[in-house]
Amino acid sequence: MHTKKLTWPNSAWAILYKDLLCEFRTRYALGTLTMFTLVTLSGISMTLAGAAISSSIAAMLLWIILFFCAMAGLARTFVYEQEAGTLFTLRLYANGQAVLAGKLLFNILLLQLVTALLIPLFLIFLNIEVHLWGQLVYVLFFGTVGVAAVATLTAFMVSCTNAKGSLFTVITFPLLLPQFLTAIAATEQILTDMIPSWNECFFLAGYDATVIAAASLLFDYLWYD
Amino acid sequence: MTKQHTISLFIIFSFLIFCAVTYTHSLSPYVSFAEARTTKGTVQVKGTLSADNIAYLPESNQLRFRLRDDAGEEALIVYTGTKPEGLEHTASIVAIGRYQNNQFAADKLLIKCPSKYQRSVNR
Amino acid sequence: MLNHRISNIITALAAVGVIYAVFFIVPPVEGLGEKVRIVFFHIPAAWISVMAFVLSALWALRYLNTHQIEYDRKSATAAGLGFFFCLLATISGALFAKITWGAYWNWDPRQTTIFILLLLYGASFALRTAIHDIDQRAKISSAYSLLSIVVMPFLVFVIPRYYSSLHPSPVINSAAKIAMDPVMLYTLIAALLVASALFRQLFIYYIERTRRRDLAQKDSPEGGGRL
Numbered sequence: 001m002h003t004k005k006l007t008w009p010n011s012a013w014a015i016l017y018k019d020l021l022c023e024f025r026t027r028y029a030l031g032t033l034t035m036f037t038l039v040t041l042s043g044i045s046m047t048l049a050g051a052a053i054s055s056s057i058a059a060m061l062l063w064i065i066l067f068f069c070a071m072a073g074l075a076r077t078f079v080y081e082q083e084a085g086t087l088f089t090l091r092l093y094a095n096g097q098a099v100l101a102g103k104l105l106f107n108i109l110l111l112q113l114v115t116a117l118l119i120p121l122f123l124i125f126l127n128i129e130v131h132l133w134g135q136l137v138y139v140l141f142f143g144t145v146g147v148a149a150v151a152t153l154t155a156f157m158v159s160c161t162n163a164k165g166s167l168f169t170v171i172t173f174p175l176l177l178p179q180f181l182t183a184i185a186a187t188e189q190i191l192t193d194m195i196p197s198w199n200e201c202f203f204l205a206g207y208d209a210t211v212i213a214a215a216s217l218l219f220d221y222l223w224y225d
Numbered sequence: 226m227t228k229q230h231t232i233s234l235f236i237i238f239s240f241l242i243f244c245a246v247t248y249t250h251s252l253s254p255y256v257s258f259a260e261a262r263t264t265k266g267t268v269q270v271k272g273t274l275s276a277d278n279i280a281y282l283p284e285s286n287q288l289r290f291r292l293r294d295d296a297g298e299e300a301l302i303v304y305t306g307t308k309p310e311g312l313e314h315t316a317s318i319v320a321i322g323r324y325q326n327n328q329f330a331a332d333k334l335l336i337k338c339p340s341k342y343q344r345s346v347n348r
Numbered sequence: 349m350l351n352h353r354i355s356n357i358i359t360a361l362a363a364v365g366v367i368y369a370v371f372f373i374v375p376p377v378e379g380l381g382e383k384v385r386i387v388f389f390h391i392p393a394a395w396i397s398v399m400a401f402v403l404s405a406l407w408a409l410r411y412l413n414t415h416q417i418e419y420d421r422k423s424a425t426a427a428g429l430g431f432f433f434c435l436l437a438t439i440s441g442a443l444f445a446k447i448t449w450g451a452y453w454n455w456d457p458r459q460t461t462i463f464i465l466l467l468l469y470g471a472s473f474a475l476r477t478a479i480h481d482i483d484q485r486a487k488i489s490s491a492y493s494l495l496s497i498v499v500m501p502f503l504v505f506v507i508p509r510y511y512s513s514l515h516p517s518p519v520i521n522s523a524a525k526i527a528m529d530p531v532m533l534y535t536l537i538a539a540l541l542v543a544s545a546l547f548r549q550l551f552i553y554y555i556e557r558t559r560r561r562d563l564a565q566k567d568s569p570e571g572g573g574r575l
Binding site for chain 3: 153154157160161162163167170171173174175177178181182203207210211214215218221222225
């Protein structure tokens with residue numbers, strides 16, 4: 001039994017480690033998300049039947065798949081703690097910021113993994129060639145971090161309500177729109193072999209920082225009664 | 226105000242100021258004809274009618290007129306479709322399309338509101 | 349209560365005055381003619397919906413700092429009225445767009461922004477109705493309101509980059525020159541003031557009503573358990 005109190009980076013790591021362990025044992029989230037991407041992607045690819053699509057539509061499809069994938073996977077961030085009855089214990093022992101950081105890191109990792117799975121399949125199925133790999137990875141990384149940051153906070157809000165899954169998408173989408181529009185525009189430019197402008201790239205990173213800052217400000221109010 | 230509050234608020238406001246500064250410079254989505262000539266994709270050009278020379282060819286349903294962009298350059302706009310109402314009286318016109326063969330093929334014409342709300346003279 | 353009734357009467361009289369001015373004093377406009385009169389309903393409605401959004405967030409912040417349910421009530425009422433005015437602004441804007449640009453909806457930046465404002469309002473109502481515990485509901489919807497006010501300015505910056513605008517340049521533009529006929533300008537300012545006063549009167553009325561309803565629920569023994 002631990003008697004000493006953990007500092008918050010340590011407890012954030014502990015929460016991340018716990019979530020990773022749970023995920024590794026059940027493979028619930030990753031399995032669902034992989035299947036989700038496969039189903040949507042093959043659905044799109046089958047209906048297209050080899051027809052070429054413009055880069056603007058490809059960029060839009062990519063981000064819509066990523067968004068709904070995130071919505072399907074991250075809704076349970078706090079709901080499963082609640083169902084298992086561990087949310088209360090977590091509230092007693094852990095610092096709010098640590099919980100936010102741990103959960104956020106886990107969600108970011110999960111989304112990065114899913115993106116890493118999705119991208120090769122997406123490029124193969126839709127027959128797209130990419131030359132600007134560095135820029136694409138940059139945009140995807142910072143885009144998904146923003147999704148994870150907003151979703152972690154809204155997932156906690158949703159865990160306190162009666163309508164869990166359906167509400168999550170509704171309340172998350174408007175908050176992600178600035179990021180979403182910028183990411184789609186940048187991806188579209190990358191797919192047409194143009195380097196996105198620096199302020200678009202900076203916006204993606206800056207929006208992540210802003211949303212994480214806002215989440216950390218608000219989370220304490222929600223976490224402690 | 227804890228240290229964490231200060232840092233978070235600082236991040237939010239500094240990014241807000243950054244956006245306000247960079248995005249107001251490039252707020253306009255419009256390009257000039259010179260830029261349109263070098264771009265392959267669809268662009269938007271805003272300008273004013275240079276003279277009352279709107280030619281409408283009913284048989285091909287085509288509209289041809291000259292537009293002067295904000296840089297002062299003129300180009301021929303070709304638009305296929307019905308003539309938008311009040312084209313002659315507008316302050317400015319936005320043509321969306323691409324530049325090819327020394328003319329601007331517009332897929333869409335948009336009419337801007339008069340930028341001045343002034344009483345009408347002929348009443 | 350008497351004060352409220354007097355200010356109700358004053359607001360109503362002022363509203364009648366402004367409506368008269370809009371229909372009979374304002375001259376028809378070059379190019380737009382009589383249709384310009386929609387502007388005097390559209391701009392105030394849009395202004396109120398944005399103001400209500402900001403007010404709602406300010407009260408949400410006060411709720412989170414004080415935990416007094418009174419502030420949450422204010423925040424929710426402001427949001428409710430804001431949603432109503434936002435709907436009015438969207439509809440009058442769509443009508444005006446049909447008349448001047450030829451289509452009800454063409455994703456102009458400001459149309460997009462007001463649409464997202466509607467989405468944010470709608471999302472916060474969906475969130476509110478899904479929580480039954482009063483304190484929990486107040487806490488979570490306050491947090492959501494604050495999160496959306498952080499996001500809103502970025503939307504205002506980002507959207508004009510991806511959608512083209514047909515709106516006239518602001519009436520009070522960067523050159524600080526007012527490009528509007530004086531009669532119209534005064535009518536518009538009066539319309540804005542009357543709309544703000546109307547918002548205030550409605551706000552006071554609804555706050556009073558919800559406060560009475562909450563008290564009645566607390567007092568009656570069987571009503572208390574239901575919620």
